């Protein structure tokens with residue numbers, strides 16, 4: 001079934017009796033060519049591109065809960081490609097280009113909104129760093145624009161310019177950045193994959209791998225053993241737990257990251273704003289809520305809930321940047337488990353087990369990476385070779401000291 005304006009009007013006139021389920025609910029087969037573990041954004045995007053681009057149709061996505069219940073439905077919905085380093089910027093720009101065509105590709109309204117992102121500058125040194133970043137972006141085909149204080153005052157008159165502890169000196173804008181309705185991304189990819197024959201199996205937990213003579217033969221699940229020629233793991237915050245079942249200890253820690261939404265307000269924020277002197281980022285949803293977040297909770301955990309000190313810390317950042325936020329009431333908040341890698345960059349690679357592949361280490365930034373991550377993981381699974389924009393995302397960079405340390409924070413995951 002194709003969705004269209006015409007179809008909506010037709011169904012409205014017929015009492016909405018003609019809509020079918022967006023994807024099937026199949027029982028698992030005994031064997032697939034490729035199994036993807038994890039029905040988050042990355043797993044579903046991988047399945048979609050495997051079927052659509054690489055012609056692999058005997059594929060299953062196995063999800064322990066429901067699709068969209070993990071980080072893909074818990075993030076603050078920001079997309080951008082404003083990275084500095086060679087290993088990252090081409091990959092994230094590829095992803096942004098895929099976002100720009102996603103709704104046509106999937107025939108699904110994911111509310112992709114290129115409302116722009118503004119990284120605020122608070123010191124001369126930061127202006128130098130952001131100028132360099134903007135130049136790296138432009139060299140890689142992305143858009144970047146440096147604004148001075150007067151331009152920021154004109155565009156964002158509600159920010160604290162007069163008595164701020166960290167005065168605002170300018171900003172680095174990426175006008176093509178913005179937001180996307182996060183759970184619609186999971187649903188759109190699920191529908192796209194299903195239409196091309198992929199089985200999406202929900203409420204089925206992978207409990208282990210069957211590995212014989214160094215080869216992965218399939219996965220043990222709560223619904224029994226399912227065989228596969230290849231298995232790709234894309235379980236985000238559960239990466240450490242999952243890959244330990246294949247005898248791997250990953251350079252990844254799991255931390256909780258919280259998100260917050262205020263009550264609905266009249267439109268006030270033109271796009272995404274990030275505070276350059278602390279950790280606070282905010283946008284306004286189409287329903288009017290201010291959607292914001294900040295630092296991770298510092299301890300390791302697999303629990304999808306956070307603690308109060310971070311709530312205070314994030315709200316302080318918001319108050320420092322735009323004191324008007326203090327009059328809004330917090331409506332809801334939640335947490336997701338982040339797969340924090342040691343250099344802040346992801347991994348899309350084969351493992352030491354034949355037929356077992358890994359995708360993870362997305363830290364704070366995996367939502368914007370969803371299309372490119374799926375595309376590149378599908379490429380790796382189909383061709384046994386990395387996609388050209390993901391060649392740096394290998395395990396052996398930790399062995400060889402070729403870190404992609406975008407923030408220059410070293411091996412401290414809670415700082416990335």
Ligand SMILES: Cc1cc2nc3c(=O)[nH]c(=O)nc-3n(C[C@H](O)[C@H](O)[C@H](O)COP(=O)(O)OP(=O)(O)OC[C@H]3O[C@@H](n4cnc5c(N)ncnc54)[C@H](O)[C@@H]3O)c2cc1C
Pocket residue numbers: 037038039040041042043062063064065066067068069070071072073074075076077078079204205206207234235236237238242257258259293334335336337338362363364365366367368369
């Ligand atoms: C509060 C918050 C805000 C964020 N904000 C942004 C942002 O603004 N921009 C951005 O780019 N990124 C953001 N992120 C990061 C981004 O959401 C994640 O990096 C990304 O969603 C992770 O990939 P995923 O969608 O595949 O993960 P998930 O949706 O978590 O998918 C993994 C899936 O694997 C399943 N699974 C786990 N173990 C098993 C098992 N044993 N068997 C079967 N299934 C299993 C889980 O149930 C889950 O559904 C944010 C994250 C959080 C939590």
